[in-house]
Amino acid sequence: MGWFPFKRLVLTAALLAGLSACATPGPLLTTDITSIRAGVAATRDQARTAFEAGNQLAMDQDVAWKLKQADANLRESDFPLPVAPADALAWDNAFGALDAYGAALQRLVAPDQAAATSDAISKLGAQLNSGPLNAGLPSSVQALFATFGGALVQASAEKSATDIMRRADPAFHTVTVGMADAVGDSPRNRASLQFTVYSNWTASLAAITASYSATAPTDTATRRDLIQKYVAAIQARDAQLANLSQLRTSLLALAEAHAAAARGQPGDAQFWIGRINGWLDDIKQRADAAAQAQAQGSAK
Numbered sequence: 001m002g003w004f005p006f007k008r009l010v011l012t013a014a015l016l017a018g019l020s021a022c023a024t025p026g027p028l029l030t031t032d033i034t035s036i037r038a039g040v041a042a043t044r045d046q047a048r049t050a051f052e053a054g055n056q057l058a059m060d061q062d063v064a065w066k067l068k069q070a071d072a073n074l075r076e077s078d079f080p081l082p083v084a085p086a087d088a089l090a091w092d093n094a095f096g097a098l099d100a101y102g103a104a105l106q107r108l109v110a111p112d113q114a115a116a117t118s119d120a121i122s123k124l125g126a127q128l129n130s131g132p133l134n135a136g137l138p139s140s141v142q143a144l145f146a147t148f149g150g151a152l153v154q155a156s157a158e159k160s161a162t163d164i165m166r167r168a169d170p171a172f173h174t175v176t177v178g179m180a181d182a183v184g185d186s187p188r189n190r191a192s193l194q195f196t197v198y199s200n201w202t203a204s205l206a207a208i209t210a211s212y213s214a215t216a217p218t219d220t221a222t223r224r225d226l227i228q229k230y231v232a233a234i235q236a237r238d239a240q241l242a243n244l245s246q247l248r249t250s251l252l253a254l255a256e257a258h259a260a261a262a263r264g265q266p267g268d269a270q271f272w273i274g275r276i277n278g279w280l281d282d283i284k285q286r287a288d289a290a291a292q293a294q295a296q297g298s299a300k
Contacts, residue, residue: 032261032269037102039257039273042280043250044095051088053287054240055081061233082197090138108161118156125152144178165262173255180251183244194244201237232294239290243283250276
């Protein structure tokens, strides 16, 4: 998908204020590291919004469909979700690992915490490389995080946050681009999260189609209701897929922001973080619009 227009630079003011006093290596480095962590947080929020909003839309569809059925039994399979809770948790864990890396870099800026932080980065790297933390990540990116963990172990020997970022940047780039690939650029990519989401929505649409086919042509009221639900489901599906595409773009932008910070180019890093924050607004607005459209369709 194309790059969206630049909206604004949004950095976490509280974090900047809290770190400015201990920015011994220079305020630009502090701002860079804070920006990267803010970017991870915004991208994580994008994923949560995309997953939770999409699942809520699907659940509303499932409930509305079930209420129309003559079947008196309730089954868990009647309420499939586009993103399983376990998968959503695994993705959140992945962003949590990236945030832990950013938090460690923030602490490293303070010279009195440098030694302890170096140990913390090494331990984080070991957990990502082969520890239990890796096991809680999406299976599609576990190997990439293991490589990133190994890079952190090696980079932890460096004495400054800048040097650690430079050493770790190729692996950080690989893991964030790998996460973007796992999300997928199209539902046609069968190995992607987009394909999984699309397939689950297809199953929901098939249920509505079956109900429509079983409804007598003379029952125009029921048919109209089913058509409205079918259209609302398509809109909800397309909104969730668009949000996943936006999430993919933000992960790629996060890779660019880290690379810029590692090169000592704070303006470029903040530019990419600003775009990520703007895309977070887009995702939330799209999710809200889809929810409102579905609510209006259900009320008719």
